[in-house]
Amino acid sequence: MQVRHHLRNFSYNIIVRLSVNNWLGKSVLSELAKIAYQEENYFSAIKYMEQSLGIENDSPKFSEENIISTTYSTLAGYYLKAGNWEKALDILKNKMLYWREQNQDVLVNNWHYESALDSYASILAETGKSKEALRVYKHLTEINKNKWRLVSLGTLYYNIKDYQSALKCYYEALCDSSTLSTDNCLNSLAICYSAMGEYKKAIQTQKECISKTNPDLLTYSNNYNGYASYTTELSNLASFFNWNEQHDSALVYEKKSLELKKKYFSPHHESIAYSHINLGVAYGGLGNLNEAISHLIFSYDIYKxxxxxxxxxxxxxxLLKYSFCLNEIDNLNKYIAEYMISASEDLLSSFQELTYDERSRYIEDYSNILNREIPTYAYYTHSDSIIEAAYNASLMMKGALLNSENSVKRVIEESKNDTLINLWAELKADKYILAKNLEKDSLYRKINADSLQKVIYRLEDSLIVKCKEYGDITRSMKLKWKDIQHHLIPNDIALEFLSFPTNNDSIVYVALSLRKDSEYPKMITLFEGKQLTGFQDSLHYQCKEMTDLVWKPLKTELEGIKNIYFSPSGALYNIGIEYLPGMEDYNIYRLSSTRELVTSRKTETKNRAVLYGGLNYDAEFDKSVTDRSLAMLDEAFIERPKVRGMGLRGGKEFLKHTKEEVDIIGKELNNANWECVLDTAAMGTEESFKALSGKNVECLHISTHGFYYNKEDADNARYKFMLIDNNMVSAEDKALTRSGLVMAGANHILENEKLPDNVEDGILTAKEIADVDLRGLDLVVLSACQTGLGDIAQGEGVFGLQRGFKKAGANSILMSLWEVNDEATKILMTQFYKNLVSGQSKRQSLRSAQKYLRDYNNGRFNEPKYWAAFILLDGIN
Structure with a gap:
């Protein structure tokens, strides 16, 4: 390296003295830049390359195309390594893209044009703009689908966690490739297997990749790039061994890789840093934590x-994990602060450019640390700053997917842009058609699901790009605990409940407590999950055992408090802790997240309500009803799931009190000058509900049978329709298919009758509800059984009817946790609306109605089973 340094200086001095202003000077300067780059002297590399570009070209060997597609690409790469990625992208935009515009007639199959865009995409990817880079590479593959470009395209899919698409690219490239590109394919394939958790397959593939390279030949030929690739392949293999808990093997391969790297790379090269990561993880896995931390810190200093x-x-x-194990609290605090900044920046930036499914995959990488590890560290260390981080992590992660999706809808609505709105409508229709086809056996599908999925992806991708021009879909994720505190008054308290596993294989429940006068949030330990076993629902609200678990540990925090705003976690989603004995003197609000204190907005008052009740489940599909329904219904919304023989909980008999319920409520609303529509008997169809899409209803009341089945229940043969076995359907959508409402005419399909082709079956699932546009819906009341239940997803809440209505646009939801009595529910609901129109808040209206029911007819319905089932979510306003 010292000889190369003297040669560089000698060559440079000759050029300067002789003022060589021709192609030879350009060549020498370019070579000097290359040498400086390999020595990691990026600023010198930039200087030489810019001087080279300043020399006039007088050689026929050099064309303008060659200069732009190679020299400027190289210069941009040097700026990127120097940390100035903005300058790198600016060079590519202003030079290469300008050249492209001037040569429109030679773009197709033009190597220089492809090289320009390839460099542009590569720098976008390196700066974390993987989705934007992916769009460029898709364009490139349309021009020339060669195998090395497919590998690059696969890597971009890998960066956004779309591993199936990445594998498809790698496999296609492997089918027809040279020896060198085969190595690249195999290496990328192994990395993808590892990310998918298939470590043994990753190890096998990486070994095959390494076997194709002769390290002696690389050394002999002085092949810098080949040498770098070989040592990286060794490091990748070590990494896969680490993931597979084979730390001894990881040490063997990584030490070999590091020994070779030291011959070619400077001590602070990124490739060296990668080796120290693997060594640190290997030593950590073998229990030598001090040695592990020393390697990791060395690596961190390079990557920081x-x-x-x-x-x-x-x-x-x-570093978080090992610092915690060694009880190095100061270091733990420092690394958590760094991780929070890094994770926040990455998630906020990525969410702005990813589709919903891509966001869902992307956030998984952060879920374990943000939802579990950081709360665990706070639990054991009691560190104020770590508890602060746990609260901020909860604000960022709780309902992040739901909020980002609803933010997209809000941005589209507020944009007033017809193109954007029409694109959104087209996307919704295509998604719905795809969902309905995927529920059918492949032999009976009318469309090619893969083709439609590609169309949907392009539409959603285009939509996300346009949304960025009109608004920020991540505003709610940027909130911190101080933002919540700012919205509290002295007698308020905000409680974020968290649940996470501890070292003793139990689930611990804690509350993150925040008052107006708090210097930091506090973490209060509540109970372990196993302490909930043995409790019966009816006993929760009649004895103080549950109160002692949930609220007693918070007694000190609740001194002087009147209003409690809490967001549940785990099993607390299914328990009405706001009704536990001893809590009667507090105003308790159940929230999706305490973030709602900042983001909740009062909807514009429209005084429009639609009420469903007294539904005729045996209703015939006579022509007048069908014509009326179809007139309101877009054909794309028709669904026919396989529900034959399904026995719904709560039965399918007529609920006589529901007709009385909606009649009374309708009169109360009419008297208060509300515009009220009653869909009863045969008119309360699934079609009529879906026809509410985009109608700006403020209040929606549905009094009928509800159902929810977990996956275990649905595995029963009677519920096979709920089990969509297709990898194109998300876990969320599968869960939303297992909960719903029974509408008019449902008994025909339940009793195995054949229905006309142009009507719905009467089984309204949460998945279908999510696809309806109910923006502007301030309050939905689900006067039915089990409407508050669903699959509980870490960080995202309950995947059931409440998720469906929230995705549709509902603000507040009144729902039930168990099967409810028909008559008692009628009394409760009618009194709730009387209170509401008299000016009481939603929460006050519910609590007063519950008291009224308990006192009704000398306490006939005093037991909690009659009144405690109904909970109000996000009823702040």
Missing amino acids: NQRRSRFRQRVLSY
């Missing part, structure tokens, strides 16, 4: 300025 680097985040995740 690369906030969105996945290697930096990986280093931090292990």
